[in-house]
Amino acid sequence: MNTKILTPTDENIWLAAQTLREGGLVGMPTETVYGLGGDALNEEAIRAIFAAKARPADNPLIIHVPSIQAAEGLCEISDVSRRLMCAFCPGPLTLLMPKKPIIPAVANAGLDSVAIRIPSHPVALQLLEMSGVPVAAPSANTSGKPSPTTAMHVYHDLYGKLPIILDGGACQVGLESTVLDMTAEVPTVLRPGGITPELLLTVLPEVRVSDSVLRPLKEGEKALSPGMRYRHYAPSGQLTLVKGEQSNVEHLCKKMYQDTVNVGRSARILAFEEHLPAYEGQSVLSIGSLSRPETIAHKLFAVLRQIDDEKIDILTCEILPAEGIGLAIMNRLSRAAAFHVIDADAIVGFVDTRR
Ligand code: TXA
Numbered sequence: 337m338n339t340k341i342l343t344p345t346d347e348n349i350w351l352a353a354q355t356l357r358e359g360g361l362v363g364m365p366t367e368t369v370y371g372l373g374g375d376a377l378n379e380e381a382i383r384a385i386f387a388a389k390a391r392p393a394d395n396p397l398i399i400h401v402p403s404i405q406a407a408e409g410l411c412e413i414s415d416v417s418r419r420l421m422c423a424f425c426p427g428p429l430t431l432l433m434p435k436k437p438i439i440p441a442v443a444n445a446g447l448d449s450v451a452i453r454i455p456s457h458p459v460a461l462q463l464l465e466m467s468g469v470p471v472a473a474p475s476a477n478t479s480g481k482p483s484p485t486t487a488m489h490v491y492h493d494l495y496g497k498l499p500i501i502l503d504g505g506a507c508q509v510g511l512e513s514t515v516l517d518m519t520a521e522v523p524t525v526l527r528p529g530g531i532t533p534e535l536l537l538t539v540l541p542e543v544r545v546s547d548s549v550l551r552p553l554k555e556g557e558k559a560l561s562p563g564m565r566y567r568h569y570a571p572s573g574q575l576t577l578v579k580g581e582q583s584n585v586e587h588l589c590k591k592m593y594q595d596t597v598n599v600g601r602s603a604r605i606l607a608f609e610e611h612l613p614a615y616e617g618q619s620v621l622s623i624g625s626l627s628r629p630e631t632i633a634h635k636l637f638a639v640l641r642q643i644d645d646e647k648i649d650i651l652t653c654e655i656l657p658a659e660g661i662g663l664a665i666m667n668r669l670s671r672a673a674a675f676h677v678i679d680a681d682a683i684v685g686f687v688d689t690r691r
């Protein structure tokens with residue numbers, strides 16, 4: 337199959353909508369990441385999504401609709417869920433709600449809940465409106481790769497597996513939506529994203545954040561959100577996160593860089609915009625501005641793809657507080673680093689006292 341990247345004119349969006357109605361797959365831009373869309377009520381289309389991504393069948397899909405009204409046909413919406421949807425949808429929020437029987441088991445891994453999202457990207461909304469079908473769409477990457485934030489990322493991962501990718505530009509948020517379990521006793525964030533716990537608390541009296549968000553699953557532990565089980569976002573080189581006092585972080589990143597280069601291997605430091613001057617002379621890549629963390633979210637997956645393509649052996653990366661959008665950034669970075677974090681204060685202190 338030939339894959340075409342199309343500019344999102346009315347005509348091309350109509351063509352994509354027609355493809356969805358006929359059971360075909362479409363690469364669609366959203367404000368979070370690109371999705372691989374198919375008709376959520378068409379079992380053949382759902383199976384094609386799983387096959388194209390090489391995605392395990394027990395990892396349920398998010399179903400995209402253009403409005404609360406369209407969601408009503410698919411799930412039971414409580415008053416609290418409705419309040420959240422009124423406040424944050426369209427936007428980067430996915431709610432897990434009790435499903436209605438119309439949802440085919442292949443789409444949500446046979447669970448009692450279904451994940452529903454109303455994306456805010458104008459092209460996504462127009463596509464959903466024009467198609468008239470609910471659209472199941474996981475991120476349009478090969479399973480395990482960073483999610484795609486440009487049409488070219490989708491093309492790179494899925495060429496030949498879908499006929500159309502609508503090019504809606506670089507995704508504004510850059511990280512996947514917040515997944516909030518509304519079937520839990522207290523609404524629980526299973527995957528942090530653009531709608532932060534702080535924002536949710538402006539509508540809800542109480543929010544929990546699943547403690548597995550910033551740590552690996554324990555042996556035999558059941559993942560609340562099946563997607564969190566899989567190795568994600570990992571580049572081919574070894575990525576280490578470095579925490580601690582800034583001067584110690586810089587000292588350790590530089591030392592690891594130099595030690596690696598000295599033995600003939602490739603290294604790269606990932607640092608915040610504000611700290612770049614400290615690494616002069618080393619191979620350093622900006623991951624965005626610490627004072628505007630939304631810029632980090634916006635480019636993180638593109639950076640992870642770049643360092644993967646470049647096959648750098650050893651990577652060190654600065655970290656930021658897990659607050660606000662920082663929680664979602666640290667969730668993705670921790671997984672990319674396979675939870676490998678070094679405390680520069682402990683190590684640099686250790687080196688100094690021995691001198
Ligand atoms: O921003 C996004 O959410 C993007 C765009 C395309 O909308 N989509 C996306 O889908 O990230 P995906 O399939 O890559 O991630 C969906 C996550 C997975 O971790 C999955 O396990 C979880 O949501 N999920 C979906 N339905 C669920 C359910 N019923 N119960 C628990 N977790 C669920």
Ligand code: MG
Nearest residue numbers: 474475483563
């Ligand atoms: Mg995904």
